[in-house]
Amino acid sequence: MPIFQLTVNTKKHRVDVDSDTPLLWVIRDEIKYTGTKFGCGMGLCGACTVLVNGSPIRSCSTPVSTLKPSDKITTIEGLAAGNAVQEAWIEAQVPQCGYCQSGQILAASALLATNANPSDADIDNAMAGNICRCGTYPRMRQAIHAAASKIQKTKKA
Amino acid sequence: MKTSRRDFIRIGSQSVFVLALGFSVSGKAKSLQKVTQLGVEISPYIVINESGKVTLFNPRPDMGQGTYQSLPMLIAEELEIPLEQVDIQMTDGSARFGSQLSGGSSSVRTRWIPMRTAGAAVKEMLMQAGANRWKVSIADCYAKAGFIINRNSGAKLSYGELVEEATKLPVPQKPKLKTWSEFTQLGKKSFRPDVTSKVDGTAIFGLDVQLPGMLYASIVHAPTIYGKVKSFQADQAMGVKGVRFVLKTERNFYHGPFSPDIELNQKARSKSEAIAVVAESYWAALKGKKLVQATWSSEGSAESATSQYFNAAKAKAQSDGVTYKDAAVGDFSKALQLSDYKIQATYQTPFMAHAPMEPCNATVFVQDGKVEVWAPVQGPDSLVTELAGYLGMKPEQVKINVTFLGGAFGRKAYYDYVLEAAHISRQVNAPVKVIWTREEDIQQGPFRPGMISAMQGGIDNQGNVLAFEHRLNGASIMANVFKADMRGQVDPWAGEGISVEDSPYAFPARRNSFNWVDPQMPILWWRSVYASTNVYAQECFIDELAHEGEKDPLDLRLQLLKDSPRFIAVLNKLAEISDYRAKRKAGKSIGIAIARSFASIAAHAFVVEKQGTGVKINQIYSVIDCGFAVNPDNIVAQMQSNLAYGLSATIKNEITRNHGVTEQSNFHDYAVIRQGEIPDAVIHVMQNEEEPGGVGEPGLPPIAPALCNAIFLATGKRVRTLPFDLSSI
Numbered sequence: 095m096p097i098f099q100l101t102v103n104t105k106k107h108r109v110d111v112d113s114d115t116p117l118l119w120v121i122r123d124e125i126k127y128t129g130t131k132f133g134c135g136m137g138l139c140g141a142c143t144v145l146v147n148g149s150p151i152r153s154c155s156t157p158v159s160t161l162k163p164s165d166k167i168t169t170i171e172g173l174a175a176g177n178a179v180q181e182a183w184i185e186a187q188v189p190q191c192g193y194c195q196s197g198q199i200l201a202a203s204a205l206l207a208t209n210a211n212p213s214d215a216d217i218d219n220a221m222a223g224n225i226c227r228c229g230t231y232p233r234m235r236q237a238i239h240a241a242a243s244k245i246q247k248t249k250k251a
Numbered sequence: 252m253k254t255s256r257r258d259f260i261r262i263g264s265q266s267v268f269v270l271a272l273g274f275s276v277s278g279k280a281k282s283l284q285k286v287t288q289l290g291v292e293i294s295p296y297i298v299i300n301e302s303g304k305v306t307l308f309n310p311r312p313d314m315g316q317g318t319y320q321s322l323p324m325l326i327a328e329e330l331e332i333p334l335e336q337v338d339i340q341m342t343d344g345s346a347r348f349g350s351q352l353s354g355g356s357s358s359v360r361t362r363w364i365p366m367r368t369a370g371a372a373v374k375e376m377l378m379q380a381g382a383n384r385w386k387v388s389i390a391d392c393y394a395k396a397g398f399i400i401n402r403n404s405g406a407k408l409s410y411g412e413l414v415e416e417a418t419k420l421p422v423p424q425k426p427k428l429k430t431w432s433e434f435t436q437l438g439k440k441s442f443r444p445d446v447t448s449k450v451d452g453t454a455i456f457g458l459d460v461q462l463p464g465m466l467y468a469s470i471v472h473a474p475t476i477y478g479k480v481k482s483f484q485a486d487q488a489m490g491v492k493g494v495r496f497v498l499k500t501e502r503n504f505y506h507g508p509f510s511p512d513i514e515l516n517q518k519a520r521s522k523s524e525a526i527a528v529v530a531e532s533y534w535a536a537l538k539g540k541k542l543v544q545a546t547w548s549s550e551g552s553a554e555s556a557t558s559q560y561f562n563a564a565k566a567k568a569q570s571d572g573v574t575y576k577d578a579a580v581g582d583f584s585k586a587l588q589l590s591d592y593k594i595q596a597t598y599q600t601p602f603m604a605h606a607p608m609e610p611c612n613a614t615v616f617v618q619d620g621k622v623e624v625w626a627p628v629q630g631p632d633s634l635v636t637e638l639a640g641y642l643g644m645k646p647e648q649v650k651i652n653v654t655f656l657g658g659a660f661g662r663k664a665y666y667d668y669v670l671e672a673a674h675i676s677r678q679v680n681a682p683v684k685v686i687w688t689r690e691e692d693i694q695q696g697p698f699r700p701g702m703i704s705a706m707q708g709g710i711d712n713q714g715n716v717l718a719f720e721h722r723l724n725g726a727s728i729m730a731n732v733f734k735a736d737m738r739g740q741v742d743p744w745a746g747e748g749i750s751v752e753d754s755p756y757a758f759p760a761r762r763n764s765f766n767w768v769d770p771q772m773p774i775l776w777w778r779s780v781y782a783s784t785n786v787y788a789q790e791c792f793i794d795e796l797a798h799e800g801e802k803d804p805l806d807l808r809l810q811l812l813k814d815s816p817r818f819i820a821v822l823n824k825l826a827e828i829s830d831y832r833a834k835r836k837a838g839k840s841i842g843i844a845i846a847r848s849f850a851s852i853a854a855h856a857f858v859v860e861k862q863g864t865g866v867k868i869n870q871i872y873s874v875i876d877c878g879f880a881v882n883p884d885n886i887v888a889q890m891q892s893n894l895a896y897g898l899s900a901t902i903k904n905e906i907t908r909n910h911g912v913t914e915q916s917n918f919h920d921y922a923v924i925r926q927g928e929i930p931d932a933v934i935h936v937m938q939n940e941e942e943p944g945g946v947g948e949p950g951l952p953p954i955a956p957a958l959c960n961a962i963f964l965a966t967g968k969r970v971r972t973l974p975f976d977l978s979s980i
């Protein structure tokens with residue numbers, strides 16, 4: 095099997111897997127970051143969302159061979175401690191079962207990185223790919239707004 | 252409450268004191284000898300070590316409904332220990348913990364007294380130990396934040412310093428419970444202790460379990476669900492690097508459904524056959540799965556189709572059916588005859604898959620004389636029984652490690668996927684993690700049964716309802732899951748949400764009845780079970796009667812519920828927060844529905860507006876009376892949750908089957924509510940001092956009827972079949 099080099103959460107990893115292996119299973123079963131979840135395997139639910147160079151992708155539908163060693167892959171484990179999004183998530187008590195939340199938080203982080211003050215419509219657009227069967231949608235919206243204003247305040251300060 | 256016995260045992264060099272209080276354990280409960288690296292076990296649920304660290308055992312798996320917090324908090328409140336200082340561990344299914352099922356929105360309401368009693372008894376023993384140490388009376392001591400405090404001197408002893416002595420004391424038979432005004436943790440918004448781990452990715456779900464030497468399995472199930480393997484070709488799958496075994500396995504529809512029509516089916520439908528691809532990685536197992544070539548017999552459900560099922564149910568609806576005792580009032584037929592106007596309507600609800608975000612999965616290691624499970628399951632105790640029976644072992648040989656559940660909604664109280672993993676592990680002599688794909692999750696069932704509700708009502712010239720009948724026609728969970736013979740019987744569960752107790756409309760005459768129809772597919776409880784289907788018809792038909800009698804739907808409900816003060820209070824609150832009586836422009840309307848299920852009352856108001864060929868939901872208002880609110884914020888969360896889940900089942904998705912095969916397969920054709928598809932709701936939680944009711948499910952049943960009642964007012968169209976497309980009514 096070919097060897098692939100990946101940069102996950104700023105660490106370099108060498109994995110020995112088939113080239114069609116989805117990034118999801120490489121992250122979970124080889125590199126052992128289990129915060130990234132499997133929900134549909136077809137790019138439909140967002141449970142497997144990770145960031146590649148800051149953009150959210152569906153790792154279940156991304157073969158490992160399509161990634162370069164220089165691509166910066168960020169999983170939920172790689173978010174900076176105490177970041178505004180996760181804090182807002184806790185403050186709003188967003189998670190219920192919690193299973194979709196890694197993907198949701200990464201999608202929200204990517205949104206806020208490009209859009210400092212998203213409107214409700216921006217949130218709907220950016221988050222529509224991430225299903226939550228527990229229906230935490232209103233709290234996620236609330237948390238994204240809260241995180242946005244917190245980030246802005248810290249910038250001003 | 253029963254007290255059993257105390258033991259003194261020694262583990263290694265450490266002395267450990269065990270005091271077994273049989274709070275939830277049946278008469279013969281034997282001891283709690285196996286303790287524990289954690290410290291001293293004082294009740295099955297409470298362990299305190301010498302440094303004062305408290306570990307609480309939680310007998311209700313968490314699937315998102317909040318029991319990870321609520322159950323330990325019941326103990327912690329009485330034990331006078333802040334929940335943040337406590338370690339929480341899930342119970343392992345063993346009998347000493349009593350019932351451990353999360354289901355039926357029952358956790359808080361059934362454990363409300365027992366868990367608090369356990370906490371209060373242990374607190375009293377610690378207080379007595381402190382009193383003895385200081386040679387004062389127990390009345391001179393009180394407990395606070397993990398310490399016993401001497402009122403007179405102000406001296407303090409930690410629970411850890413007193414626990415050894417406490418175990419030697421008699422167990423209080425009737426420990427004093429706190430009054431509600433004395434609660435410091437229960438009853439206010441509090442942060443759930445599982446949230447941080449669910450935000451940083453460290454929470455361990457079934458999917459995340461890793462064991463040394465573990466293999467992964469993916470399973471090719473029978474396309475017609477109950478089918479058997481005729482032949483299969485493994486060579487290609489075995490050619491995938493990492494695939495270790497391709498073998499025949501089986502899926503158990505445990506208990507087996509009862510089917511008097513086709514005696515053969517009873518056997519055919521208790522088990523199906525399947526093919527497992529076992530590999531060193533899950534991806535290899537999935538690749539192998541695609542390469543397995545198999546031929547199948549389709550016994551058990553050969554030609555079954557949901558369309559045929561609904562036709563059969565509609566045909567059965569012509570006959571009276573078997574009457575429910577819990578909803579029989581007066582002489583319905585006579586009252587109907589005497590009515591000035593008679594109205595009939597038939598409502599249809601679809602089959603549903605549960606589709607929790609985490610598909611079914613289980614890691615099982617079967618060894619000689621023992622089996623260990625790591626899995627997201629709703630009831631480890633019932634799984635112990637199930638698995639012991641299946642493997643021919645004793646319950647003591649079965650150990651269950653309950654992980655967090657990535658959603659369940661009833662699905663994970665059916666352990667077919669765990670038994671599959673056991674079957675495979677036994678064949679390959681290794682720990683095996685079975686993971687179902689989303690396709691299997693949606694196609695393989697068990698499903699919520701679709702139902703036909705045939706309604707009849709009679710009103711007089713003044714619009715008063717004189718007669719009300721609800722005929723249920725459809726599948727029986729009792730028959731399908733528990734093998735009950737439904738001939739001439741009502742399925743008691745099937746009457747949920749519409750009994751006189753749950754739907755206390757003061758009709759002079761009413762009747763509910765049941766006609767059993769064989770679904771020819773595995774069915775199961777699904778969030779709010781039959782209340783999810785019954786209340787839709789019940790609450791829409793109340794509206795139909797109101798309009799027929801030219802009464803406002805709220806006024807008719809207030810009139811018929813006038814002797815049910817908690818219902819009236821909920822309706823009045825809903826009218827208030829939704830500004831129900833406001834004048835609305837043509838094409839804009841408000842619809843309501845109310846229902847009691849799982850001992851709580853919930854009501855919704857939907858404000859809709861005509862838009863093109865359909866309607867748009869502008870606003871949702873919700874009220875719940877679930878008695879005492881353990882964590883009011885979590886109750887709001889569960890209402891929000893029900894709205895998304897219930898609306899998905901109303902306007903998004905259904906399961907249809909044809910020629911024995913499910914027609915949907917993943918979230919593209921089994922769509923669910925996504926961000927931005929419903930407005931955020933205004934939710935009110937009633938404050939009162941009634942006993943706690945259920946929270947995880949009661950919000951669901953009134954959703955569909957409230958929406959459909961609003962749609963009728965906005966468009967003049969009565970929606971009587973779910974699901975429907977909001978954009979074309």
Ligand code: FES
Nearest residue numbers: 133134137140154
């Ligand atoms: S698992 Fe990747 S989008 Fe669903």
Ligand code: FES
Nearest residue numbers: 191192226227228
């Ligand atoms: S929190 Fe359960 S699926 Fe989102």
